Amino acid sequence: MPSTISFLLGRKPVTIDFCGSAAWSPAWTLLQYLRSLPDRKGTKEGCGQGDCGACTVVLAEPDREGRLKYSAVNSCLLFLPMVHGRQVLTVEDLKFPDGSLHPVQQAMIDHYGSQCGFCTPGVVMTLFALFKQKPHASAAEIRSALAGNLCRCTGYQPIFRAAQQCLALSGPERESSEEGSTLAELNSIPPAEWEWTGKSEIYCRPKSLEQALEMIGRNPTLSPVHGATDLSLQVHLKHNPPPGILDLSAIPELRASRQEKEELILGSGMSLSDVAGHVRRTHPALEEMLQRFGSAQIRNVATLGGNVGTASPIGDALPALMAYGAAVELKSLAGSRTVPLSDFILGYRRTGIAPGEIIAAVRLPFPPPGARIRAYKVSRRHDVDISTVNGAFRLQLDSDGRIREARLVFGGMSPFTRRAAGAEQALLGKEWSRAAAEEAAARLQEDFQPISDVRGSAGFRRQVAANLLLKFWSDTRSGQAP
Amino acid sequence: MSHYYEEMEESFRNSFEPAPGPVAEAKIRPWEKTQLVGKGVPRVDGYERVSGAAQYTADIVLPDMLYAAILRCPHAHAMVKSIDTSAAEKMPGVLAVLSGKSPGADLPWYGGKAAQSKLFDTHCRHEGEEVAAVAALTPYQAADALRAIRVEYETLPFVLDPAAMQPSAPKLYEGGNAVGEPRIVKRGDVAQGFAEADVVLEETFYTSVQMHATMEAHGSVAKWDGDKLTLWDSTQGVYDGVLFGAARALNMPFNKIRVICKYMGGGFGAKLEVGKYSIIAALLARKTGRPVKAMLPREDTFLCTGNRPEARMTLKAGVKKDGTLTALQLTNLSTPGAYASGTSVGYQVAELYKCPNVLVSESGYYSNAGRARPFRAPGFPSGNWCLEQMMDMLAVKLGMDPVELRLKNFTEVSQTRQVPYTSTGLKECLLQGAKAFGWQEARAAKKSDGPVRRGFGMAAGMWSGGNGSPPYTAEVRLFVDGGITIKTGAMDIGTGTKTVACMVAAEELGVPLESVRIENADTAVTPYGQSSGGSMTLPGLIPAVRKGAWLVKQQLLAWGAEALGVPAEDVELKGNAIGSRSAPDKKKPLEELLRANGVMDVIGIGNRDPNPPKKAINPFGAHFAEVEVNTRTGEVRVVRLLGANESGRVINQKTFHNQVFGGMTQCLGFALTEKRVLDRQTGKMVNANLHDYKVPTALDVPVQHQVVAVDPQDTECNLVGCKGLGEPAHIPTASAIANAIYDAVGVRPTHGPMEPKTILELLAKKKRG
């Protein structure tokens, strides 16, 4: 089988054959590749683990309508084969052939958006993606887009101003003349599937679900991966690579969603920013949680399947998914099965997945009218931070105002995300009052025995968890919108 | 050449007086009206920075270059019993392995003559100490080879906290863990001052260890050509830091080492000295005969390149009913970690306000943790944290407006040195800042009693540096076509030095900014400039640039007057010619004029003049904050900040604003999220990465951030009238936020950072009563 990838690096087509190349292995990150080139040193490494955004590049690929879609991503997390069929744009690609600067770059100069300048190429690329995708971004959207780019010098205000200046520009963008040919070139790159076996690693890249199931059926030790925001840290930071990688990012079925009468079916490979767009109206608590998930760069590649597959005790999508009653659709050569998420998560980073299975989709029921659902995240820093405690809560009241059903899901309070059985019990049959919320909050002390770590002490976790219930009460008490 | 920072504590104690030197050239007068200076001008190197063309140390790749990796001690305290590098030496791609036993590697380190350690010391006093190093063809091979080095450690008990002062504590040094004698600053008689006071308050305060977290890691690329060494280094000082340090370590003459740093990704004090990595790169390069690059991984920068030390402070203050301070007494106990470094925080307590009776007593102890280094205004945000919260407490107690209380104790005379300031904008910062912030209205507005409370706070501050001093040399060269090139060894660490230097030369010579170019920070070609620190680059270098440009002008005017037959005052430079102002038809091409005088360029060597005697030169500021505190989760949101700063003349509005935005934001991190966390069980740092160590993001900074630039029209401090800004812009922000939190929820966060859990604990305590 071939093990070749093809992509556009700026305007130049590039093909890499991992078999023929001693230099690059498929588990290399895009950043490692870029920085090994003589003319791509603009992309910087600040942390190598998705936390600083200095390595931000933009990926362009055709969207469903056949237009180019631009996403800012952390090149330090992406496995190199994941750029197959896409255009990789780095800071060197923005200026025009005559050397004049892109409006984004010019705005950064005009507003003094760069001091030491080390974060600047990454900031420029984040702004470029915004310029392309969201020309009318609000001030809040600008800040949110930039939250994944740490800058230790400028205090960000000059960068916000630069963003406002370049986003205010209207009129024809000079690139659009090239976008047609870029699209044509990208469309001419056929999907590639391959298996590569190196000295100590295996990298498989199926292009269809069947192939994927066949590969993992044959070799159940493979680790499925979508966005690699979790797995790539294991490989490159912890130096603890899995025996093999099954890269699912090229499978269109897994990146699609569909709507049925009672539920939304979200492909496990949909990016979180994609998911957020889909659930905005139907599942607003999930959407809100996703807005605070990692950074824009992380949300552009990290997936729902990956968050469920990680089963981290502080996985941010999990409480909201459980509150909405989500189920996981698993597939293998043997067939398919659906398991409620709360039964699927079994322990600390442990799920009920069977050998040879992959997570194909997350089924997300529409909440019944009148359900009161909210999700919360408490972290030390507002964005690009994992939770100290997170939670999602759902109440269903009877016509007489008594609580018929309660789901109180917490993360960060025990080794895995789970419901607070005692507190839920305490609410049933009660009116939704402050006293009821307080009583449930008191019961949490028996439901959970949290631990102390860098992100917070056990006592703090207990108190925050209790307070979140009070916050839930004041956000949803009668008179407030459900 | 010891740097200003090293001397700060010394000067604090002795309240030094600069030696009176030859007075500045009498003929250079302050500019009356300026064309360019004072405007907001974009950076001269903006193109390179936004296009990806700027080359940082991390980007340097040379033919045949090898990559170094450094093996670090994984224990908080250990002795290296043995090292076996034989397996590593045989690894693919490995060309050299270095340890303390290697020839030339047995070098004393930390602390000059009385060195406390070695380049590779067998006694590892904190996690991350250097044990060995390798050079290999790729960074991955180098990292793999490290894992093949076998080290036998004897782990030792460690100590992280003040228990280090007890006789039974594990010892870092034979002589015990005390860092020298307590440092005392005394003025008047505090006992008497407290006796005279109507109100006396005392409170303890604590600030945590803050990390520099520069975006570019530390690193160096070393290349030998025969007996000559070139180092590309990510540094704040090509001269004081790297050149002099490397020459000492390698026992080489200065002119045989060339240090270059055109772009560097942030320092904040962590890149003021030559790094072990620079010398390791040089030694490995010598051993292999090939260039070697040593960039530190992110984790290592957290463990080994410095931090702002913690401070345990107790401050007692006495005040009369009318707000007059009568006495201030501060004790501070801190640790620089395993090796000596400044930990003093008391300067502002003794200096910021008029107060006749002051007693500051500070001591330190060694502990098994990474060593402190200067960090943007070393000691000042911590000292400010206690002083300015105390002022707020006094104002509450007296029922006085906090701004009013500060105005009451305003002084135009340096309290520690008892000489007047050349200028002090503190009063104007307080007044203009309060006005622009809407301070009175904000404080008067009724507070919500919902779960989210709003509060307003302010704090004042000053900085002991920011004056700038000799030596500094700027070479200003005029080409015959009218173009100018400035050369200086000074750094531009992002602050905009290059831009401001070009502006000042353009101003003095009356040429457009585009005609001026600057080359800096290359010890083989640019004249001496101090390290960038102490907020002294601008006030140090810029007067020298003006002087150099002025000398060029004087030469031109003299030759021009002679050639045109007009008085020198009538001569002006116009593009590539000189002409007469009064008779526009009288002119001469520069080339002709210069050739006639036997040259093809005119060079002015501007040396920095001494500062005026018997005067204090200091920058000031007052910061204002509005916060929202969520009483359920303890989360604090800073919704508005205003920085009113006075740093002499504002040369470039944009650089000025930028320093204030950036400085305040870094202090916002100090206030809310930033702290090093050491595991009590192992002594190891648990948040040595940018995920768990929290610097502020775009979502943590306030939606409204305003800057008020106060210009006192200082004509005395130097030829340009400017003082430094980078550090003063950073000092009072955390205190202003703390005071705003108190205003919002009535609890005082004396321990920083003010994390949600701290706020919740305080609120719970208040509720319990």
Ligand SMILES: Cc1cc2nc3c(=O)[nH]c(=O)nc-3n(C[C@H](O)[C@H](O)[C@H](O)COP(=O)(O)OP(=O)(O)OC[C@H]3O[C@@H](n4cnc5c(N)ncnc54)[C@H](O)[C@@H]3O)c2cc1C
């Ligand atoms: C900077 C940064 C910030 C982050 N912030 C957050 C945050 O705020 N909140 C949060 O919850 N997480 C956060 N994470 C963690 C991570 O991004 C999420 O868990 C994300 O959802 C993982 O998705 P992915 O597609 O990248 O997963 P991958 O890395 O591709 O996979 C993760 C795990 O799931 C398994 N897996 C993936 N897909 C499948 C599948 N189809 N079938 C079976 N198993 C599968 C993999 O084998 C692997 O073990 C952050 C990570 C980084 C680097």
Ligand code: FES
């Ligand atoms: S290098 Fe920091 S996010 Fe990639």
Ligand code: FES
């Ligand atoms: S400009 Fe220095 S990190 Fe952003």
